[in-house]
Amino acid sequence: MNLNIHTINHPIVRNLISYVCNTQTNIIEIREMLNQLSYILLYEATRKPIKLLDLHIKKLNSISEITLFPKKISQIVFNEIYTSPILDKKIYDIIPKAIVLPFFYQNSKKDSKYIKINIESKLNLIEKNSQIFILQISLNTDTIFEIFNLIETKKIRIEQIQIVCIMCSIEELQKISQKYSNLNIYTTKIINHNSSCYIKSLEDF
Numbered sequence: 001m002n003l004n005i006h007t008i009n010h011p012i013v014r015n016l017i018s019y020v021c022n023t024q025t026n027i028i029e030i031r032e033m034l035n036q037l038s039y040i041l042l043y044e045a046t047r048k049p050i051k052l053l054d055l056h057i058k059k060l061n062s063i064s065e066i067t068l069f070p071k072k073i074s075q076i077v078f079n080e081i082y083t084s085p086i087l088d089k090k091i092y093d094i095i096p097k098a099i100v101l102p103f104f105y106q107n108s109k110k111d112s113k114y115i116k117i118n119i120e121s122k123l124n125l126i127e128k129n130s131q132i133f134i135l136q137i138s139l140n141t142d143t144i145f146e147i148f149n150l151i152e153t154k155k156i157r158i159e160q161i162q163i164v165c166i167m168c169s170i171e172e173l174q175k176i177s178q179k180y181s182n183l184n185i186y187t188t189k190i191i192n193h194n195s196s197c198y199i200k201s202l203e204d205f
Contacts, residue, residue: 004184017188037166039090045162045186078134132161139168141175
């Protein structure tokens with residue numbers, strides 16, 4: 001199956017990702033850079049799916065034009081909790097009425113990794129025509145599949161979902177492509193899973 005992978009190669013993005021991968025710096029600086037990258041990627045991911053409404057107001061001698069967000073279409077942002085403190089505020093700069101649902105990872109008692117998503121009680125906020133944005137540091141298919149399972153009853157079409165991840169490994173892309181086609185993924189870098197630049201989450205620092 002084919003994926004729609006959008007790799008952002010803006011000079012600022014390339015500079016930031018190079019700095020994160022190749023420079024030993026403190027966690028505060030890394031967090032700030034990752035939040036900047038997430039912000040840029042989210043901006044790119046919202047450009048096509050969010051359709052604004054142009055309202056023309058006719059006055060006596062002129063016509064005024066106002067651009068508005070559609071009220072009947074909600075924008076749901078699943079945000080990896082490690083990016084949340086800073087990025088949550090910036091999300092509203094791009095999507096003023098976004099519904100932000102943070103998610104996180106947790107280890108089970110058997111030491112096997114599983115995904116814990118604290119959104120079950122908020123699924124009623126997701127509608128059939130909602131636009132879904134999933135923000136991650138690095139693409140994690142276990143999380144993606146879990147979110148898809150949770151929203152399956154909402155009959156969300158694959159075209160309504162945009163995945164935003166700073167990095168994604170070839171292995172994870174292969175996993176997701178075996179199950180879904182025409183999924184939009186926005187990233188800055190595609191790497192091997194064992195790459196020295198692989199960032200699983202901000203907990204790695």
